[in-house]
Amino acid sequence: MKTRSNYWQLLPYIRPQWQTIVKGFIGILGYVLATLALLRYVRQFATVFGGGDLNAIALQLAIIAAVFLVRGFFQSVQDIYMAKAALRVAFHLRNKVYSHLQKLNLSYFETAKSGDLSYRLTEDVDRVGEVVHKLFHDFIPCVLQLVAIPIYMISLNWQLTLAIIIVAPLMGILIGWFGERLRRFSLKSQNRISDLSAILTEVVSGIRIVQAFAAENYETARFSREAERTMSAKYSVERLKAIQIPIVGFLEAVSALTLLFVGAAQIANDNLTVAEFFSYLTAAALLIDPIGHVTNNYNEFKQGEASVDRVFELLAVQPTVVEKPNALLLPPVSGKVEYSRVSFAYKPGEPVLKDISLLAQPGEAIALVGASGAGKTTFVNLLPRFYDATAGEIFIDGVDIRDVTLDSLRRQIGIVPQETMMFSGTIAQNIAFGQDSFDMEAVEKAASIANAHQFITQLSDGYHTWVGERGVNLSGGQRQRIAIARAVLLNPRILILDEATSALDSESEALVQEALERLMEGRTVFIIAHRLSTVRRCDRILVLERGQILESGTHEELLTLGHRYARFYAQQFSRSHEFKQ
Numbered sequence: 001m002k003t004r005s006n007y008w009q010l011l012p013y014i015r016p017q018w019q020t021i022v023k024g025f026i027g028i029l030g031y032v033l034a035t036l037a038l039l040r041y042v043r044q045f046a047t048v049f050g051g052g053d054l055n056a057i058a059l060q061l062a063i064i065a066a067v068f069l070v071r072g073f074f075q076s077v078q079d080i081y082m083a084k085a086a087l088r089v090a091f092h093l094r095n096k097v098y099s100h101l102q103k104l105n106l107s108y109f110e111t112a113k114s115g116d117l118s119y120r121l122t123e124d125v126d127r128v129g130e131v132v133h134k135l136f137h138d139f140i141p142c143v144l145q146l147v148a149i150p151i152y153m154i155s156l157n158w159q160l161t162l163a164i165i166i167v168a169p170l171m172g173i174l175i176g177w178f179g180e181r182l183r184r185f186s187l188k189s190q191n192r193i194s195d196l197s198a199i200l201t202e203v204v205s206g207i208r209i210v211q212a213f214a215a216e217n218y219e220t221a222r223f224s225r226e227a228e229r230t231m232s233a234k235y236s237v238e239r240l241k242a243i244q245i246p247i248v249g250f251l252e253a254v255s256a257l258t259l260l261f262v263g264a265a266q267i268a269n270d271n272l273t274v275a276e277f278f279s280y281l282t283a284a285a286l287l288i289d290p291i292g293h294v295t296n297n298y299n300e301f302k303q304g305e306a307s308v309d310r311v312f313e314l315l316a317v318q319p320t321v322v323e324k325p326n327a328l329l330l331p332p333v334s335g336k337v338e339y340s341r342v343s344f345a346y347k348p349g350e351p352v353l354k355d356i357s358l359l360a361q362p363g364e365a366i367a368l369v370g371a372s373g374a375g376k377t378t379f380v381n382l383l384p385r386f387y388d389a390t391a392g393e394i395f396i397d398g399v400d401i402r403d404v405t406l407d408s409l410r411r412q413i414g415i416v417p418q419e420t421m422m423f424s425g426t427i428a429q430n431i432a433f434g435q436d437s438f439d440m441e442a443v444e445k446a447a448s449i450a451n452a453h454q455f456i457t458q459l460s461d462g463y464h465t466w467v468g469e470r471g472v473n474l475s476g477g478q479r480q481r482i483a484i485a486r487a488v489l490l491n492p493r494i495l496i497l498d499e500a501t502s503a504l505d506s507e508s509e510a511l512v513q514e515a516l517e518r519l520m521e522g523r524t525v526f527i528i529a530h531r532l533s534t535v536r537r538c539d540r541i542l543v544l545e546r547g548q549i550l551e552s553g554t555h556e557e558l559l560t561l562g563h564r565y566a567r568f569y570a571q572q573f574s575r576s577h578e579f580k581q
């Protein structure tokens, strides 16, 4: 059970804004003092009101107008600084969540829904910001007024004040009761919207599959079911609010009527003058607004708590692959890679790699072949520490990869994936991905080596052509060559290549092959190979089966051996048009 609200976790984000908050508080203080001054001048005005001295009345009204002006000024000060502080809290929180997200492991993203994550980073963080804003800009000033104004009222006439506050505890209990329910309903509603947005993201990214399977109606029905759930969750929130507001309003009205009655009785008993009652009524009227705000704020805080929970839930997810506190920088390596009795399991008790040992010399190209699910991807994913081996060690140039910083390790390993992801930006920025500033000449050179220069220069804006979302569409072969250019520019000693399975047209294929060969030259390469031409060219071929190295040797050696690889070759490579020699 939750004992402490997650709101407390916002403190480290609020604290650095203290200077701005103090300025805002000066505004609040000025505002409350001006409100009290207003009550005083209303009382003075009430004494001259019935006297017929128009000059005196005009003077009092002018003073009241001036006090209003001053009060308005302080209100602006408070609004400006508190808004600034709250927006900055949301800004830092959002950045923190985003950078935290980047450090989480692949395993997290394999199960997380991207729509849900983006909702947490946008809507939820916004709502947290709004809550902080409400707290400083609305709640605290209102609470101050709710303290200051009643003190003034008590000093004027305590019997009257007592009449008002009799209903207050009842209201408090009611507000609390409603608030807790609102929080629960809101959490449900928020989760529903998140689910909805997850479906949307899923379908947008997989629209080709949806259309190819003619699953539009199925997806529309699924979305509609989810949307209906979202609607009823929201409806529960609104219905609760709709019940709460009139109940609280009724209690307010009862207090006002009681006040009128007790006021009349006090005047009849000569305990109160009419002017005092005038001022008293103004004070009571000034209380209505803050009471309403505090009620609403309380609801919003309860609703916001759901967002705070969701944001901090994400921040609480710990990466499983972590750097040692005293991790060293991996010095430039020559590219010797050693797997020493490495085992790995995604789920305990279900090993995917079993006791694998391997020594790759600098510059050696190693092809990994094997049936789908044999563990090839898992094997290469251990090297940049996307996952950590469950048992055994991996060394690069004799250094255990768990002893060095992730950054220095990953910078020395280039990866060319099967599907190249383009990020929104220019072609040049995509080639120099992850670098703030880069040398254009080097980018062009890398593109030339990757056989990409020519097609890039033919694009409308050359290297400055926008790609990624809402950018130009590149063909599969062009994307692969961009990925190769990325790796060339990084110039790592170690390379991981995941060969694309989909066939390219023969011209494109030849360009990619040539680019890959240039890229591989002089580097230690692990390549998940699907094409025979690649496999044959490698120094060593590892045949993986059920997480173990079944055979190892050159193409010729393995063919002569006549076991698994030879069968594999006969079954797959010889008959597949993709595996051209």
Ligand SMILES: Nc1ncnc2c1ncn2[C@@H]1O[C@H](COP(=O)(O)OP(=O)(O)OP(=O)(O)O)[C@@H](O)[C@H]1O
Pocket: 107, 110, 346, 347, 352, 370, 371, 372, 373, 374, 375, 376, 377, 378, 379
């Ligand atoms: N994130 C994961 N969580 C749980 N199991 C996984 C995960 N990724 C892969 N596996 C399982 O681990 C085994 C090895 O998968 P891996 O992707 O390494 O094989 P592969 O040889 O690269 O296959 P393919 O050629 O199809 O990509 C498979 O049984 C797969 O289902």
